[in-house]
Amino acid sequence: MMRSGLIKNMFEYQKENKFHAQISDGMEDLGATELKEMKAFNIKKGFRGITFSATRETLYRIVYRSRLISRIIAPLKSFKCSDYNELYRNASRIDWEEILSPSLTFAIFANVSNSEINHSHYASLKLKDAIADYFTGRFGERPDIDTKEPDVWLNLHIRHNQATIGFDVSGGSLHKRGYRKSAVAAPMQETLAAAILRISEWNGTSPLYDPMCGSGTVLIDAAMIGRNIAPGLNRSFASEAFDRISPTAWEQARSDARSAIQSDIDLQLFGYDADEEMIFASKSNAKAAGVEKDIQFEKKDIRDLWIDQEYGVLISNFPYGVKMGDYRELNNIYISFHKTFRNKKGWSIYVLTADKKFPDYFKRAEPDRVRKLFNGAIEVRYYQYFGERPPRE
Numbered sequence: 001m002m003r004s005g006l007i008k009n010m011f012e013y014q015k016e017n018k019f020h021a022q023i024s025d026g027m028e029d030l031g032a033t034e035l036k037e038m039k040a041f042n043i044k045k046g047f048r049g050i051t052f053s054a055t056r057e058t059l060y061r062i063v064y065r066s067r068l069i070s071r072i073i074a075p076l077k078s079f080k081c082s083d084y085n086e087l088y089r090n091a092s093r094i095d096w097e098e099i100l101s102p103s104l105t106f107a108i109f110a111n112v113s114n115s116e117i118n119h120s121h122y123a124s125l126k127l128k129d130a131i132a133d134y135f136t137g138r139f140g141e142r143p144d145i146d147t148k149e150p151d152v153w154l155n156l157h158i159r160h161n162q163a164t165i166g167f168d169v170s171g172g173s174l175h176k177r178g179y180r181k182s183a184v185a186a187p188m189q190e191t192l193a194a195a196i197l198r199i200s201e202w203n204g205t206s207p208l209y210d211p212m213c214g215s216g217t218v219l220i221d222a223a224m225i226g227r228n229i230a231p232g233l234n235r236s237f238a239s240e241a242f243d244r245i246s247p248t249a250w251e252q253a254r255s256d257a258r259s260a261i262q263s264d265i266d267l268q269l270f271g272y273d274a275d276e277e278m279i280f281a282s283k284s285n286a287k288a289a290g291v292e293k294d295i296q297f298e299k300k301d302i303r304d305l306w307i308d309q310e311y312g313v314l315i316s317n318f319p320y321g322v323k324m325g326d327y328r329e330l331n332n333i334y335i336s337f338h339k340t341f342r343n344k345k346g347w348s349i350y351v352l353t354a355d356k357k358f359p360d361y362f363k364r365a366e367p368d369r370v371r372k373l374f375n376g377a378i379e380v381r382y383y384q385y386f387g388e389r390p391p392r393e
């Protein structure tokens, strides 16, 4: 366990205050801006990742408040590595008792590319052996592996024969906001919902609709943004238990996040879906997130959607029509969507879909911008149609 006294060999992140954020493909620029807003520095974008420097206080603030980043890795040790024995030797020299103990469980997430070591599973087994032998040799017992809910997540990254062993500060993916109780098919990741909200520049003042809201992910994140509820408030993080170097920093980050919540705010958020189960899931998720009063969910088919406001924002993740027979259904949806919104020039419309034909059907205008993103492994497009601004009063 990390001790506050003398540390034999400082870990890389302790020496350099440098961390690595993992982020979905296509969201790197948004993540870098978010990190900058939260006072990280030396920010460098890479493919699906961002390295940054941060004080411990800033790091904890990021873990609580980032809406876009998936994981944050604190590097323990980096080294040149071109075979499995070298990996084992280097891993054996880490002061593992600073991080783990025989009573804790751990898991390893390994990622290798363009290297002599080309098998991530074997690489993670070597690292696991090094840790197990380290503990057995010193204490006669070793920590167990738990791949589902480990106490400590370790990360092994090897690229161009350069290995980094790190530990996951957040201890699991940050996209989980801790509110999702109802399991429904294919919900969008919360980090993607936050990204499409950020791109839309919705600022909490205008009405926001999601007419095919599924389990409510976009609107729940919108309510959390509107109220300034930190995504990490409903969760606990692995490092809270380990990092005794700044014992009060976690508490400070949590209490700052709590006091930043805005309670005296009126949001206009509306979510519809044709599927009753989805509306049920949306309502229970919103309740668990503490924003059920901010969003009006209702079972409604998009073909029955009636909009009388002249100005507003619509953000929706449309069904993709990947199943046979869905195409006619999808056409009907597009046609009625076009009819409802073709003359609503004051509406900013943002549609996330994998169907590249969507702009052929929604002909209010050409999209002002199109952005490639990923919904899990599926490549999607975010079609953006900017609305006219309301006249100044």
Ligand SMILES: C[S@@+](CC[C@H](N)C(=O)[O-])C[C@H]1O[C@@H](n2cnc3c(N)ncnc32)[C@H](O)[C@@H]1O
Pocket (backbone or CB within 6 Å): 186, 187, 188, 189, 211, 212, 213, 214, 215, 216, 217, 218, 272, 273, 274, 275, 278, 300, 301, 302, 303, 317, 318, 319, 320, 333
């Ligand atoms: C891709 S999913 C949305 C997922 C959502 N973003 C989430 O995170 O859970 C598309 C949704 O459109 C809904 N849907 C399909 N046809 C519809 C229609 N005609 N009217 C309203 N909703 C419809 C489906 O029930 C589904 O929940």
